[in-house]
Amino acid sequence: MFAKQLTVFIENRTGRLSEVLDVLKENKVNILSLSLADTTEFGLLRLIVDNAALGKDKLTQKGFSSLLSDVSIIKIPHKVGSLQKLLKTIDENGVNIEYMYGLSIESDEAYVVLKASDVNKIDAILNENGIKTISCEELGKI
């Protein structure tokens, strides 16, 4: 299963990040997880939200460049070594990871958001290995 990640291109200038968050707040788009990849000139704000399509529309209206892309939100046990085990499985199947960020919201369960170099293959690998993925909606309910 894929989840839709909302990515926003942000120039490195004061207040620009909070302007993005203002738009999401006004439209009651709830942020479940995020990662900010920064370079000297710009940043990419990657968001897992409860309504990515709405978020994208509203941001576009306000002149932000945003896009939706397929990522996997993977459920793993919240214990030492489980992330390493997951990555080993993915590596062994010859898929690269473009980027990854995580959240742990339960005492015994954690979630990592992962973008694979081959988005179709990753889903098959995860299913074959009995690794659970969830949608943004499900994540929102936890």
Add this chain to the structure above:
Amino acid sequence: MIWNETKECMSRDQMTNLQSARLVKLVDYVYHNVEFYRKKMQAVGLMPGDIKSIEDITKLPFTTKDDLRDNYPFGLFAVPNSEIVRIHASSGTTGKATVVGYTRRDLDVWAECVARCMTMAGVTKDDVIQIAYGYGLFTGGLGAHDGAQKIGATVVPMSTGNSKKLTTMMVDFGATAIACTPSYLLHISEVLAEEGLLDKIKLKAAICGAEPWTEKMHKEIESRLNIKAFDIYGLSEVMGPGVACDCEFHKGLHVCEDHFYPEILNSATLTPVADGETGELAFTTLTKEGIPLIRYRTKDLTSIDHSVCDCGRTSARISRFKGRVDDMLIIRGVNVFPSQIEAALVEVEEVTPHYMMIVDRKNNLDTLEVQVELDQKYYTDEIRVIEALTKKIGHVIQQALGISAKVKIVEPQSLVRSQGKAVHVIDNRKLY
């Protein structure tokens, strides 16, 4: 010292007579050897015989950079290629370069003019001069080189790009003169200071040109290096460096008037203005064989003074430049037109056609940043995609302009849309 007293100090009457005789000959020459000029003259009903003296020059049509582009590469040459011994080229307004060709005699005239300029700056056969203009298609390097060699100075063809080698050799060779862009010389002065070499140099004069510079920069160069700095002017279409240069009195740049007839034109009416009034500078190359130009509009704004200079030279002097008629920029001595960036960006489908050039001067070196917007279809969630694109655009711009630029991808709609004449340039340098 004066290199050619006969020509540089002749009376106004003598000069006018010489210019008249040369113009009459030139018009006859281009009419019979360059189709472009023949057609242009025929279009206004002008025959070579109608031009009897230099005063008749206003009857002749103008020539522009666009004419050079439209006749790319050799359409305006007046001689067959067998007579051309050298080609130079500079930036055109779009993708195509502006190409000029020189006969053997043209090169001799060029060296003569540069020799006059360098003599104005006090250079003699006893000097060791570093030529730190770029050698290549750009006229700066080879032009200055030939002139210095004609004087008999010891010429060190440094070219550009290696400041450390330049400063080391400046000390080791006991260089007494240098020819380069003024901003590069300021940079060199910093390198010398950093290396603690300032009191080890023997430099006494600098011949700077290829870009506009202010009186402030002039003073700064002179005080930092404890030398005399001179302003040399030229443009490749007309010849290259050496069209004009200032003497030790710094009251304008002496034009080599026996070879290049200057006119200052009212920007609106394109009629000649009086001495002291600002207008666009146009040149007629009175003696050029390879690519003679009739009333070539330089787009540079200046004024002219025909009075005799304190140095004894009678040649007309043009003032320090006051700006440009068009949007041409000079960045690190290279002519850059915003339209070149526009043409280059069309090739990059990932970006919109909107762009902004930000020109600045940091540590005395010109910087160029080009801001572009990503096309919506190419929005990405991966940093490396944007970085690869930035690199690609940088390469495209480098190919188009001949200078490197820092590329910055900005948010959509953040660049100004054209409303009438779009503003594509922010120049933070104070050059005029």
